[in-house]
Amino acid sequence: MSGPAAGIPHRLRVAVLASDAVMQSRLAALVTECGHQLVEAAASPDAVLTDGSADAILPAAAVAVGAVAEEFDGWLPLDASSAQVDAALRAVAAGLNVRATPPRARNFDAMPEEPPVVLTPREIEVLAALGNGLTNKETARLLGISPHTVKFHIESLFRKLGASSRAAAVARGMRQQIVEL
Amino acid sequence: MPEATENPLVNLSDALAERLRVARPLVAGIAAPGHRTRSGTLWRKDVVVASEQRFPDVGDAKVTLSDGSALAARVAGRDSGTNIVALHLDGNVDPAPLPAGEPRPAGLALALGFDDGGVSVRLGVVHSVGPAWHSRAGGRIDRRITLDIRLTPKEEGGPVLGPAGGLLGISTLGPRGRVLVIPASTVEAVLEPLLAKGRVERGWLGLALQPVLVPEALEGAVGHSRGLMIINVSKDGPAARASLHAGDILVTIAGDSITSPAALAQHLGPEAVGKRVELGLIRADEPLSIGVTIGVQPSR
Numbered sequence: 001m002s003g004p005a006a007g008i009p010h011r012l013r014v015a016v017l018a019s020d021a022v023m024q025s026r027l028a029a030l031v032t033e034c035g036h037q038l039v040e041a042a043a044s045p046d047a048v049l050t051d052g053s054a055d056a057i058l059p060a061a062a063v064a065v066g067a068v069a070e071e072f073d074g075w076l077p078l079d080a081s082s083a084q085v086d087a088a089l090r091a092v093a094a095g096l097n098v099r100a101t102p103p104r105a106r107n108f109d110a111m112p113e114e115p116p117v118v119l120t121p122r123e124i125e126v127l128a129a130l131g132n133g134l135t136n137k138e139t140a141r142l143l144g145i146s147p148h149t150v151k152f153h154i155e156s157l158f159r160k161l162g163a164s165s166r167a168a169a170v171a172r173g174m175r176q177q178i179v180e181l
Numbered sequence: 182m183p184e185a186t187e188n189p190l191v192n193l194s195d196a197l198a199e200r201l202r203v204a205r206p207l208v209a210g211i212a213a214p215g216h217r218t219r220s221g222t223l224w225r226k227d228v229v230v231a232s233e234q235r236f237p238d239v240g241d242a243k244v245t246l247s248d249g250s251a252l253a254a255r256v257a258g259r260d261s262g263t264n265i266v267a268l269h270l271d272g273n274v275d276p277a278p279l280p281a282g283e284p285r286p287a288g289l290a291l292a293l294g295f296d297d298g299g300v301s302v303r304l305g306v307v308h309s310v311g312p313a314w315h316s317r318a319g320g321r322i323d324r325r326i327t328l329d330i331r332l333t334p335k336e337e338g339g340p341v342l343g344p345a346g347g348l349l350g351i352s353t354l355g356p357r358g359r360v361l362v363i364p365a366s367t368v369e370a371v372l373e374p375l376l377a378k379g380r381v382e383r384g385w386l387g388l389a390l391q392p393v394l395v396p397e398a399l400e401g402a403v404g405h406s407r408g409l410m411i412i413n414v415s416k417d418g419p420a421a422r423a424s425l426h427a428g429d430i431l432v433t434i435a436g437d438s439i440t441s442p443a444a445l446a447q448h449l450g451p452e453a454v455g456k457r458v459e460l461g462l463i464r465a466d467e468p469l470s471i472g473v474t475i476g477v478q479p480s481r
Binding site for chain 2 (some may be wrong): 027108109110111113114118119120121124134170178179180181
């Protein structure tokens with residue numbers, strides 16, 4: 001077995017272990033799509049891609065798709081992209097563990113206290129317009145203010161949000177917390 | 182009978198083992214279809230409480246106790262506001278009644294859980310104790326208690342003990358995996374409504390809100406620089422009936438300043454339902470006061 005010390009080849013030899021033929025061919029297609037070589041489980045693979053249900057002894061570090069269980073080095077959701085599968089296979093072949101970020105992993109949390117950055121109502125409107133891809137002129141027309149004033153608000157937004165581009169300002173500004181009460 | 186010793190570490194270990202022995206019967210393993218086994222705390226002879234966020238969409242479950250006995254159970258009520266789910270046991274067991282413990286920063290804390298088919302133990306200290314706080318879902322928690330212990334999601338929801346063996350509350354995973362304690366008094370306060378109605382009814386305005394700066398020209402009239410801008414008004418909600426609009430900025434409720442969502446949430450507890458309050462707001466750069474009757478927060 002080629003351990004992590006042997007270095008990770010660009011093209012991995014990957015075995016697929018699945019409980020049924022449909023899943024087997026789906027996972028095999030993912031392996032091929034990632035540019036890796038499909039091999040038998042007995043042929044000393046670099047990594048294994050499995051649906052987590054096969055009862056076989058794993059011949060190498062394994063990525064489980066659609067399964068969550070401690071015995072696998074990697075877990076991915078059923079709808080994982082080929083890029084994620086590729087990254088996970090490389091990681092487990094290198095001796096690392098891989099976990100996909102769960103969709104709702106936000107734990108119990110406190111109601112926001114006064115946030116460090118608070119925008120004015122006008123700044124929020126300008127930010128929303130930026131988010132919709134409007135130019136300064138279009139934003140000015142929409143809000144009934146001068147393009148000069150729009151520019152003033154954008155500068156203030158950049159300063160408050162520590163942003164140097166419109167995209168960054170929108171990304172950070174939209175993280176402002178909205179609560180429902 | 183443990184051998185008398187001068188070794189303080191052995192004495193400490195013996196003391197901890199004794200706390201565990203007394204509290205063990207409170208630890209419950211909860212297995213629901215489609216979920217891994219999670220931890221809970223036997224709270225009354227037929228009620229187990231656990232961390233609500235670990236049991237989405239759960240109805241029926243099997244509860245295993247520390248002596249290996251198993252009972253059928255069903256969810257009797259859940260409250261995301263305090264992150265408590267109550268399960269009613271199909272049968273009675275006698276929990277060891279533990280006295281309530283008083284959390285103290287730097288005091289030892291034992292967090293018990295159900296793991297690997299039995300009771301697991303974690304030891305640490307109380308990291309901080311703060312005043313009452315409100316969760317994002319609007320629930321009031323009597324004290325903010327954090328531990329310096331790490332817990333797995335499987336262990337979350339088990340009992341937390343103080344150094345004298347008193348029950349501090351149940352463990353809950355908070356932001357960035359920090360372990361919080363939901364105090365025993367908070368569990369007690371929500372248990373009655375959970376068992377009677379299946380939920381905790383809290384005050385509700387029917388608004389989505391975002392913190393904003395009050396326009397400078399109005400700061401003098403308002404008396405503070407921050408408020409909450411209405412982003413959305415729920416159709417047919419209390420705020421909609423009182424003709425509040427998106428764009429209005431809330432600055433006071435019943436004469437108290439609203440400078441943060443937490444400040445508003447304080448006025449929307451279970452006791453607020455049905456009350457009529459005056460909301461101070463800014464609309465089109467003019468201060469305005471509107472009366473609203475606080476409604477009941479709809480179920481999720």
